[in-house]
Amino acid sequence: MRRRILGLRTVAMAGVLVLGTFATTAAGPAQAGAKPADSTVTDYCQGQCDDILPPGENGNATLADILANKALGTHPSHSDDQLATYDSLTDGSGSITDATIGKFFNDSSFGVPAGQVASTESPRSDVTITRDKATGVPHITGTTRSGTEYGAGYAAAEDRLWLMDVFRHVGRGELTSFAGGAAANQGLEQQFWQAAPYTEADLQQQADRIAASGPRGRQAMSDAQDYVDGINAYIDKAKPARTFPGEYDLTGHMNAVTNDGTIDHFQVTDLIALASVVGALFGSGGGGEVQSALSLQAAQAQYGTTQGTKVWESFRERDDPEAVLTVHDGQSFPYAQAPAHPAGTAMPDPGSVVPEPEVIDRTGSAAGELATKGVPARTPVKAPAALKPLQGVYDNGVLPADLLTNPRKGMSNALVVSGAHTASGHPVAVFGPQTGYFAPQLLMLEELQGPGISARGAAFAGLSMYVELGRGPDYAWSATSAEQDVTDTYAVPLCDPAGGTPTTADNAYLYHGTCTPFEELDRTDSWSPTLADSTAAGGYTLRVYRTKYGLVTDRATVGGKPVAYTSLRTSYMHEADSIVGFQMLNDPTYVHDPASFQSAVSNINYTFNWFYADSQHTAYYNSGNNPVRAANVDASLPVLAEPQYEWQGFDPDTYTADYTPTGQHPQSVDQDYYVSWNNKQAKGYTDANFGDGSVHRVNLLDARVKALVQRGKVTRSDLVKAMEDAATTDLRGEDVLPDVLAVLDSAPITDPQLAADVAELKQWSADGTKRRETSAGSHAYADPDAVRIMDAWWPLLVKAEFEPGMGAGLYSALGENLTVDESPSAAHGPTGAHAGSSFQYGWWSYVDKDLRAVLGKPVAGPLAQTYCGAGSLSACRTALLTSLQQAAAVPATTVYPGDDTGCAAGDQWCADSILQRPLGGIAQNRISWQNRPTYQQVVEFPAHRP
Template sequence: MTPWTGATAAEEPVPAAVTDHCRGQCADILPPGQNGNATLAEILAHRAFGTRPAHSSDQLGRYDALVGGHGTLTDEKLTDFFNDASFGVPADQVESVTKPRTDVTITRDKKTGVPHIQGTTRYGTEFGAGYAAAQDRLWMMDLFRHIGRGELTPFAGGALANQGLEQQFWPQAPYTEADYQAQIAYIRTTHGARGEQAMADAQAYVDGINAYREKAKDGRYFPGEYVLTGHIDSITNIGEIQPFTLTDLIAIASVVGGQFGGGGGGEVQAALSLLAAQQKYGVVEGTRVWESFRQRNDPEAVLTIHDGTSFPYAEKPAHARGTALPDPGSVKPEQLVYDRTGSAGTGATSPVDAPARLRPAQGMYDDGVIAPGSLDPRKGMSNALLVSGAHTASGNPVAVFGPQTGYFAPQLLMLQELQGPGISARGVSFAGVGMYVQMGRGQDFAWSATSAGQDITDTYAVELCQDDTHYLYRGVCTPMEKLEKRNAWKPSVADSTAAGSYRMQVWRTKYGIVTHRATVGGKPVAYTSLRTTYRHEADSIIGFQMLNDPSYVKDATTFQQAVHHIDYAFNWFYADAKEAAYYNSGKNPVRAAGVDPALPVAARQAYEWQGFDPAHNTAAYTPFAQHPRSVGQDYYISWNNRQAKDYNTAAFGFGAVHRGDLLDQRVKRLVEAGGVTRASLTRAMAEAGVTDLRGEQLLPELLAILRSRPVGDPQAAAAIQQLDAWRAAGAQRRESAPGAHRYGHADAVRIMDAWWPLLIEAEFRPGLGDELYAALKGSLSVDESPGAAHGATGAHSGSAFQYGWWGFADKDLRQVLGRPVRGPLARTYCGGGDPGACRDALLTTLKQAAAKPATEVYPGDDTCAAGDQWCADALVHRPLGGITHATVNWQNRPTYQQVVEFPAHR
């Protein structure tokens, strides 16, 4: 018996579906497949023969095929690349029916194996959701509850990769068991009847997980990873899968929220780059230079709300108060790791005594049980394209949207349909917190989200007193709270580790977690990080409950009210038969007047968040009306770009060129032409998803400078011709023919990949100087091409062109060319402003890039041979369990994606 067997279709009737107002015009896709569990026998068969469990990889092919098939896409062909997302399962498509209780039925369809959960009671519905989640993601949920608690190595072994994951996530949410319980109590007591219902739903969900856990253990069809990691003996079945609890859900939520819904932080690094600018140019001019790179409110930035409506937030104050810049050279990252013993297996590097800050982890296991991966909180690949009915062929809004949560096997998300009292939705949820659909569709509307990244995290400089572990809180010398996690692991064949142990330690203050030490004005301080969602990891459950409640969300206005109850920083999009709409959620603090949110602030009561209560980490928050929102705009796009005029983001890089431009320009052209369809909007998304931002947006300016005089060097002339031909063909990174595994214009792509970092250094480093150039790179990486192993997301992760100096280069090159620039850089850097010297620098670096062989540009890794350009870009689903998947074409696209057009409304 496997997790996929149960009562047959003949034994149980298919539950009647609710009215589906999408009428077959809703579709979705979530690669590689729904089934994320594999028994030991299935894992061993996969290793020996390459076989895979049913429904573990059956969505990957359709997802991959859109790269080559989008050019001729029609509405009729959408189902070649997406799955039908209608409610219910037709009788002839039922694969299995399972009744874990008398009040719930789980029906799975033949094509994808997605669970359609029909409950006659609310408890039964939520119990079924937990049961189905355990069927599909039991092992992965177990991993993530241990990651959230900082206890992955005792559970999964001491490989450096495992240590990296717990070191990445635990410091941002280092909760005690009492902290977890307090968060549950807060939801119950603060949110009234909805809070009580949410916790009852969560308990039913946990009960369902545990029911399957027990049956799978007794029936010996539990995930095989429990045997491979020594938790259960494969012969005697002795061992245990620990029961899940409500607090485990809070731990999982802390990982999910920190990964995808955070925003802000980085103020210490911003301060360091500001100091470097001031040291080079003096305080006044250095600040002006720094602000031009910070681009807080760049007038040329692409916006989601583009009708000119202003939503001021996190703006630069006219006269800052309380800014606490460190003394030059005094900043030291806080130590996290102590008392390390033993040795870890080979594989990804995880630094000893690493600073307590977020950073990419390198995966789970080192030997192939679970391969190296990346879970970076800066990951923000989600996108959305919506067109209002006035511009569509049908007169109904059209939407193509979805979240990008990275490529993993199994996915972090899982599909489900929930139908029961007060619940009606189909879509995806993060495994382990799937009591509600988090993104998907209701009876007559669909919704999705992108990571917003607005500033909900601030850095405080707390003045030390008595010693390094005491600080002044409102004038009183107060001890810091030491939080520790002591982890030990046994020798393991699975991850090649010897026995060992180490201790993680953080210091907690009323202003958050200590991340750095420094001096300010000669006085010792600790810099702390405080986010509004800290100690409130699961409060957003109320908003998701509302989204799943068909009696609550009935139109765009009630949708906006629902997502206002979601505390994490997300952009939310909505489409029904009448309206397309947008809302930016997040627990945005009301800051004290004069505080500059881009830099560290002194930890004094005058500069605290208004209404700040450290006992519960609550404060005053900006009201609904001050959040960017819109109904009925001609179109909306989002690719983690800025939201609206005067609404400031928490990071560098939101300037004149952003990958959001790739969507905005295409959708704008469609809207101007009119008659937009699901297929035409999908084509726009897919084309943007294989386009090189540098080639489309920057290459015309670079070529204009290079061709300002005749190019006599044959090598340079040939490279320019190749780049121009690539630009004219669309600057795409796509196979020359389906299955060729070689790009069209391959040499031009290689030259651009090699040239970009060289040209940026030649353009900016001479003028900025070594120290300032390095400091600004610390605030914003230069490049994030698809094949880059560096950058925010690492290699093979899909996301590209979010973090880079494209906007800086664009403004600077236009300044050299004498073209209009709104919000220019404080100085012109390329060639010191001399067009001839700029051309010489670009030409020199272009020749260097053209001469660089593919083996150097694409050095190879565990997946790809050196020089394999297509493979260097390609998507790899990083295993979180024992099943791997085929490498597929690169595309800069959401992991889960919907294509929807509702012809009717309730």
Template sequence: MPRRTSRTALDRQRTPGRFPGFLKSASVCVLIAGLLSPLTQVAAAETATVQATATNDHCGGQCSDILPPGQNGNATLAQILLNQAFGTQPDHADDQLGPYANLAKGYPALTNSTINTFFNDASFGVPADQVASTVKPAGRGDVTIVRDKKSGVPHITGTTRYGTEFGAGYAAAEDRLWLMDVFRHVGRGQLTSFAGGAPSNQGLEQEFWRNAPYTEADLQAQIDNAVASAGDRGKQALADVNAYVAGINAYIDASDSGRYFPGEYVLTGHKDSVTNAGTIDHFKTTDLVALASVIGSLFGSGGGGEVNNALSLLAAQQKYGVTEGTKVWESFRERNDPEAVLTVQDGSFPYATKPADPQGEALPDAGSVNEEQLVYDRTGSAAGSTATGASATAAKTAVTSAKRGMSNALVVSGDHTASGNPIAVFGPQTGYFAPQLLMLQEIQGPGLSARGASFAGLSMYVELGRGQDYAWSATTSGQDIIDTYAVELCQDDYHYLYRGTCTAMEEIEQKNAWKPTTADGTAAGSYTMRAWRTKYGPVEYRATVGGKKVAYTTLRTSYLHEADSIIGFQMLNDPDFVKGPQGFQSAVQHINYTFNWFYADSEHTAYYNSGDNPVRASGVDAEFPVWAQPSYEWRNWNPTTNTADYTPASAHPNSIDQDYYISWNNKQARDYTTASWGDGSVHRGNLLDDRVKKLVAAGGVTRAALTKAMADAALADLRAEDVLPDLLKVVGSSTVTDPTAAAAVSKLQAWVTAGAKRTETSAGSKTYADADAIRILDAWWPLLVKAEFAPGLGSDLYTAFTANLPVDEAPSAAHGPTGSHAGSSFQYGWWSYVDKDIRAVLGESVQGPLARKYCGGGGLSACRDVLISTLKEAAGRTAAQVYPGDDLCAAGNQWCADSIVQRTLGGIKHSNISWQNRPTFQQVVEFTSHR
């Protein structure tokens, strides 16, 4: 059903959107007036009935969750136009944004009884006095959707399995139909044809289609293979998907006939607001695989980067010679740093370790590497290389924050809690979008009992949430399931040697054409994307190796297998399957994406690292490209099905009832190599580990205490907390006589003493306490890193290493991997390198040191001179220089530069909020009993 429109403050600060042309017509107000009448009539027809609170809930009112900006991600044309003109919000479009934002200032006074001031009550069911609406979708008698008053979350209860899944599909379309449509087109590389030729649209489809250039036959084959390989559960999954799709399509039909479908369909030319001409295409089961390919690419595909690794290794060897250069490279790579914070504290789990005698390496000849061209035959106003660059930039600023997100987890065993029951505060970071990629739901039916979050269009099961007496969550793990192969070319650039035979590459082509629209502001145009596929995956680069022409291809274990993970999610939702930590671990073993999974019930905690980790040939170094030859392929690899031998479950980092677990995309366990650079002595995981370790040592941990630890870490500047004290120690090794530097040191020291956080002076002030110190460090960090390392490394090697790992990812760093206003910060940066180098210069003990000392050539006095000179330069930079401004923020507005934006993927915009380094969806759980 459509949602009523509620008026908010007319002067609400709003984010820049994708639809700047929506309000350029003088007839907007007339159009709004004409559309309000049917909208109001439908809303007035809603009735409320009673659903009793579920009896199968063992959380005792101690489960909570939050997912900004709000549950309602659909808006009619009238609601969009009102939002664009006056800032009004549809019901439940942003009502979780305020509580989420307010924790940043409210957490110091948090108690168990006030947790739901900042979170939703995540109990099963809806109390009678909290029922907002009750719907029997499509008139079915076997399913009911009840929505609660506070957040509008759908509580789906079915008496048949089919009806339950039908209701889940119907509710998903009610809340996210437009977004689901956008991403099924993204997954097929067809977004510009669907939504217009804006650079952001082109960037989205190019980024994902390059990684998964699937044909319709590929999408269907994934369904067929997943069902065939999973027995009865596979058959049940297909039946669930079919029912779910039927529910989506039922809502499409109902919203079309009732004319309350999302208004974006009108604004992109798919529907006529007056005649209702045009169609919204029904969903197919293959659409869900296309959606899953996008989600899998974003969050569950660790690895890759072998060509960039090779380029930096060659640069190191060119600088220092092969032996010393390799030693320098390995010290910066930090494959198995002994000072790295770990999730599993005991045991060793060797994976992708460095071989003693590497075999089959195919390193490129210097200067020969070129990225494979993707875009061809561009016409229209966006013609030329400029448009390609614009779309690439738009892609990075659109969803990269989700891919490099900051999912985190804090889980404490009952041995250390006040109640004796385990406590968890955990959640995934999926970026900040409007509407959000995730949606909340409760689903109760035969074989299904869960509440939590699911990706829109894939919500036939709860993917992250709670069951009857257990809860689970995930963080992106990043272990390497992607390898790069050098296929030798033969005959021409589009044939390659496959096991001794010259074989033609498969050409996959996607044409896109768009009409001019006011929605994206572009004129008519078209372009073609073309991918070349081999048995070893899509071509990513071309180069020469020892003078031979090669194509570098990228092969991941989840390629052509995005649908397989549905079985694991089905198991997580099945109360008869998950009855304890062992059942949980068994379920997530069926998920082939690279995730860290966490579990808590009233008695136990558990952890498991999922993903199809390939068994590599002996001697293959996963860090670098290898020759596409049988000797270096994954063991028992079948190129037709892209299946191979995978490491057994026992070889994956796993644990039950450890004292506590933390994860912030850090290293999982000793000897377990991730694909990420920067898993060293300073990692944002330390911010959690330090705080939780203290809580556990003190004992008596409560839900409020663990939530406060998370919130405190979410406001910390990692550089200031863990690196700045040693920098100031070097600077203070002699009296600082320069007045500018001395004043800067005083401000920085006072900030460290105050806790090194980026927090407002008071709630809503939009001004930071310690603002000058924050400005100085933001300006100083990139200056000091370059001055510290570039002279010793040389410009070529320094540039190559920064391609492997960006120097900085402060909240306001638009140049960083997540872009500006993304929330996620301090995941990628040179904090560990600076820490190890500065400690070495100070003469302190360093385990796993860099191969050389760099700051000032290794001398304390010279290092001090480097730091003071760059500090003076940083202190002299104005706020406008450090925070140059953008479409949202004026130059010099520090708070705004850091602030989080809900990036618009539809027509509704929301206000920006104060920075927090925190998961998007988050649970606070403590179960009081067990079945």
């Protein structure tokens, strides 16, 4: 744990800081537009900005480092020094004060105090990289802009070269040929290729278009080239010095004895490929319209067209009046609402939907029954026998197989309180992205100071030419995934180019009356046995068909006629366009107040919720290119591929369209407080998800922050406590269990064991329904039986409540739209096990609304009918008690079955625990579960530029 020394804070505020080759002083404010290389850089946070990103900044490990880690458990310097600090907040948040924030976060002031400089290097004469002793974060100072970006690339390669190399290959559908044919590698590259299959010409076209877009676009591509030059300079230095990551040895790219082999240079198109990965993971919303159509059809089959549609709409919860809103000041921002008279909806014929296969022509170890042709495999460098003990280090793949198991990516949170309600009179923010837990992290920390750039914070590895989430001299910003619907599904009529009767097997479609062949996007990938992959040689071809309406995902018939369903999103072929918005955020001559901040992030086409705080103001803005749809198109369902239903202004050659103006995006300035946990943004604003209703995990934040604001005099530590208390609370227990208990208490429980089980749940409720250790390091929960019962009971409860009334078919179909449960220990659902982020997706709202209706309580926006016990309180109580009895009888060894990560069956704490999933050769210790951002800032600016 890093110890903060008060004297360093005093030094920081006095202004004796080393920023590379120039000094910083707080004696007077810097003028807007002043260049850090030519004048002073004033840090207006004055020691009140902090952040953290576990496990550590150093993500590169040499072969010797990896061998030592496997044999002795040692870690390279700064590879794990933020992990224990991050973990300690679960036990220490209750006693945290503003004075002790430094025990749980790292000082994120600009510069490095003179006595805390660990190293200084100048990879080029116009840039200096200074690393601090505490965390090893690179502080990059350039006398020229080119030098600053060159240094950013050099530092990125020092800290994340292997990870950057992995992800540029993921983005090109080439992971298995690069890192081996393990099943996890195959699954990952297949999923990304399906989302963003780009040719090299596509990647270059994106770079060229940005460069031609205007002065900022030209500057961005110039910055990108300098950044790439810095990466390559490090590669050229590291190879002969053998300081490159040891994973290159383990995957057969380099020879540990002779140093033969190759680490390929980077190019700007690699950054575009990296951006496509980030965009697919975190910045795109919508899709899933085919599954929505299937569940609507199931509802109509169960209840008839009219009532079935009402039932489906009540579960869709497009604009639920009980949903917690980020913008709660009464503003409305209508978008993607259900039209009064929908037209062009393309519902599939029952049983006709067949997903489009993506993998063909399998060979060798990938063949199964589909081997049809040989694919040349990469020949790895022969590894020395001494490394044979490491055989299998990567047998499960270099990346986790469930990284993209579900396209819905609900992540990150934000708590922001305006100065009107704080103790200091200045806004306070605790915010950050939940990007998963990996070793090394997908994000990296940095400080950039150079002409037109002054920022410190986090950026995705390989895209760190700008800080993407962090702070400037007198402002800070962060984001959460928004997921508004910017992806539509079109039913494209298939045709036979020879003029025959079309079938679903045809690979041509009607575009404005002309039979047009699909564009075939193939990527042949193959692998050989290496130390990184003990499977036999093999390979396959990835194939995606592209149309002017997007990528083919399914085939079906609509009204008896064959169609291909295609997915069209506004960010396709435009993932890298957001670079201009990030450039603006790093430029303090551009961003200086809420309006300029909102202008900057409006240039980001990823679907994000953006939050801002300076010494006087707070602000919020929802970004993304929202297409302008025809008034009668239902964005939640597939639509016919006909001109009248296309996006307005759609150009299929450039994949551009008319987008809703900035004024129609949810936004606000100086609201009393903002909370976000991937919830509904504003009244009238429909996102792509089912389940944005009365109970959502953002309720955990809203209840706590609202109480603080009503009390007033909120401090930084107050907001940290609120965040962490929510982070260790079971949403089901806090917001749904009270209604469940009310149903059970409607009559005496005569069975002694059931009465005891209910008593356990009531005690847990009284204790705050926490999933937290009894004491630091105990690895045991308070109220463990209640937690076990809830984990076993919830899926059984939901099924007992809903399936009898709606039937197995509809219950299953709606479960495909929204998973029933996402508890911390679940090895299923969008996040997988040991992933931290929990309770984003589940039937919490449905259970809450239904049980309140059974209890006779008022419900705004109720379900179309009551399900539990068909509306009978007595019958509902019986169903719940029966399911509780079943759940309570399930032993802990079954609820928590153990897994291949080292958790023994029945170990409740371990089942919940967070693992930093290895993306390289260094393993990390597991930590306690907490539902919290991966990278997180705590900020309060006491001053601002004049």
